[in-house]
Amino acid sequence: MKIGFLPLDSRPCTYDFPVQLARQAGAEVILPPNGYISEYRQPSDTKKNIKWLKAIAPRCDCLVISAEQLIHGGLIQSRNARLTEDEQRAALGALEAIKHDTPSVKIFLSTVLMRTSISTVDEQTRIWWEKMNEYSHLRYLAHSGANEEILRAYESLEKEIPENVVASYLNARRVNHELNRACIELAAKNVVDTLFILQEDCAPERIHWLEQRVLMEDIEKNGLQDRTFLFNGTDEAACELMQKALHPEGAQAEVVWLSEQNNFIANYEDRPFIENVEGHMRAVNIRNRAGAKRVICILPPKQKQGEASEPRIGNAVDYTAEELKAICEKIRTMTEQGRNCYLLDVDFANGGNVRLLEALGQTMPVSELWGYSAWNTASNSLGTLLSQLLASPENTPSNQAFTYERMLDDGVYQSIVRREVTKQVRDSGEDVFNIKNTRQTEAWLREAFQNQRPLLNRIFGGNIPEFEAKMRWNRLFEAEIFVSGHRPVYL
Template sequence: MKIGFLPLDTRPCTYDMPVQLARQARAEILLPPQGIMAHYKDESDTAALTVWLEQIASECDALVVSVEQLLYGGLIQSRQTLVGLEERMKRLQVLSRIKRKNPEIVIYLSNVLMRTSISTLDSETLVWWEKINNYSKLYYREKAKNDVDAAQKCRLLEQEIPADVLNTFFTARSINHAINRASIQLVADGIVEELFILQEDCAPEGVQRFEQEVLEKDIEQLGVSERVSMFNGTDEAGAELLQRAICPEGSELEIVWLGKQHDFVAKYEDRPFYENLEGHMKALSLREKKGAQSVLFVLTPKQNQREASFPRAEAKTDYTREELDLFSRKIEEHAKEGRHCYLLDLDFTNGGNSEMLACLAQVMPISELWGYSAWNTASNSLGTLLAQVLASKDGNDEKNQAFTAERILDDALYQELVRSAVKNRIEAEGEDIYNIHDISRTEQYLKEEFEVISPLLKTIFGKKIPSFEVKLRWPRLFEVAVFTDLGGGPVYGEKIACCS
């Protein structure tokens, strides 16, 4: 199967990981030529991307397209207002042209329902990120609940937040909302086969609630509820939609909860996690069945979900060693039965629980774990792991083991331990962690801090510590590019033939 893939942006989680899993499932993936998609704060060449899509469509069975990349030139750019709605709508028309010329092609689309704050591009914008995030919650309470106290606090924040920052926030939301409605219409018109609307970082109370209500009505009135999915997430959509195109029949999956909190609301999300689990599974045709060959173990937080990389004054984890041992033995029991075991580690947000992995490694080789995920938000982790479930249906081969090892190195060990250590070092030297200037020095620190935790690597991987490299793709510490030799290295940077 040949699929044209337009990723959300160039981060490893949105660019490399989806392609790694798709190739594992034996699909051929066509990517934009190098240089068209830009990094971080720069906008991609959207005109060139449009031309590229039209050129490759005739040779593809399917297209998986990020609206943010196609219309705005990236996720961060979608939160800005440099180009108006009319021009965005014109760019969206390329999908209709492609479908008219190639009626057999299947188009899968993802679009983001904007987060409840702005982008954090440096230390200064972090201040406004916090204030607008708070403003969003208060604004919702004022408008939806006639909360007088919330209204008063909103007025005070409006005096603190620069008018241009707040105006950009609401104008960008308005454009984004109109594009989401237009995308739903494309499904109703038969142009797009399936659409994922991903609710970006938010909270149970926020301005996104008003937009969700409108979109839900559109979906119902247009009769497209089986083809439009709306849930928390964002960065995982590319991986999911590629697997949706490759494996539309889905699979069966048993869910085993590790921990008692089945109804917790994850940090940066606006609904109970089990609702997102049900939504993502349904969108991928994954059917819950007790006794299924594949088993998803969900490690839930014992109390409130906390940031993995933040200092913890008390125990490293709320779970006792005895509890983690019990969870580990439960996974081992299923593995001994020949079941395919995947661990969704949601104890923390933005990183995993290395203590859990250390315990698991005492009862079974970590290479016998078919998948692991613990990065960013709960739904980001969930979507990536569900995509891996589908991609590894044929076996836990070398590529799948390498992908799992990369997730452990990145999601758990980098995010929980290495990230904070490197942060402390570069901040002491005057660096801004959201806008790093000395990349080579920071990458040297990354290497050194991974060496510091080498005893933990030995505990988790035993004698099979993978050879790996860690780099900065974007000049910030929020994510890194971790790739093993067995996994084949990064996808980004590969030589890609231009269209004829």
């Protein structure tokens, strides 16, 4: 199958992961020419991207497209709403033109329901990020029959935040909401075959709930429940859409919770995580079947989800060493029974539980694991793991390499290395959201990984894969980590 791919942006999770897994599943992926997808704060040239899509469509079986890249030139750029609703709709018209000229091509589209706060691109916006989160909560309550006390708090906070920050935020929400609705219209017209609406970083009872209500009404009114899906996530969408295109038949897998806690709301999400598990599985047609050969092993938080980068030693709400050992024994037993285990670690947000990886490496060879995911939000991890499950009928060297990269990145980098390098960058006087001296930062990155060799030995049983760790953007929120022989897609 030939897939034309217009990614959300150029981060490894949105650009490389989908292509790696699609190629692993045997697809040929056609990517925009080098330089078409811009980095970080710089928007892509949307006119060039549209022209490119129209040119390649006749050669493709399907197109996997990010609406935010198509319209705004990237995810961060979509939060600034540089375009009007009319300009958005005109740009979306490119998809109708493609479908008209090439009726056989299937279009798999993703669009993002805007996060409840603003982008964090420097230290100052980090301050407003926190206040805008609270503003979103109070605004939702104020529009849902709140009492006088809440109304006063809402009005007070609105005065505290600069007027231009609030105005820009509300305008971006309005424009992005109209983009979401316009995408649903394209699905209703059969221009778009499958649509994912991804709810970006959020929490319960925020302003986005008002928007979700409208979108769900649009979906139901048009009878699109089997082709249009709305759930928490964002960065994993292209991975899932590519695998949905490649494997419309889906797969069977058994969901096994590795501890009793499965009724929790993950950080940056707005519903019980079990609902997201069910929603994502339904969207990619993975059916939960007891006794299935493939097993989705989910490690939930023992109590409440924490942050992976926070110091954990002696924390009373964490799993004990004995509990982690028992969990690993459970995984080993299923593996010895000939089952293919995929480990979804959502104990923490923004990284994995390295103590779990360490315990697992002492219990069984991690090469016998068929998949691992533990990065960013719980639903980001979930969607990536489900995609790897569909992409891996065999535990090939390519699949093992992807699993090792996730352990090195999601586990060790996000939980340990990132924190150490962030401190060094801040101590040097740099802004961690806009690093100038990337050469020095990458040297610190390599040094920090080198310092973790004893841990890596315990995880990988003394067989640490050769790997390279670099920065993709000039910030530390993500890193580019690839094992030897598994080259990055974005060059």
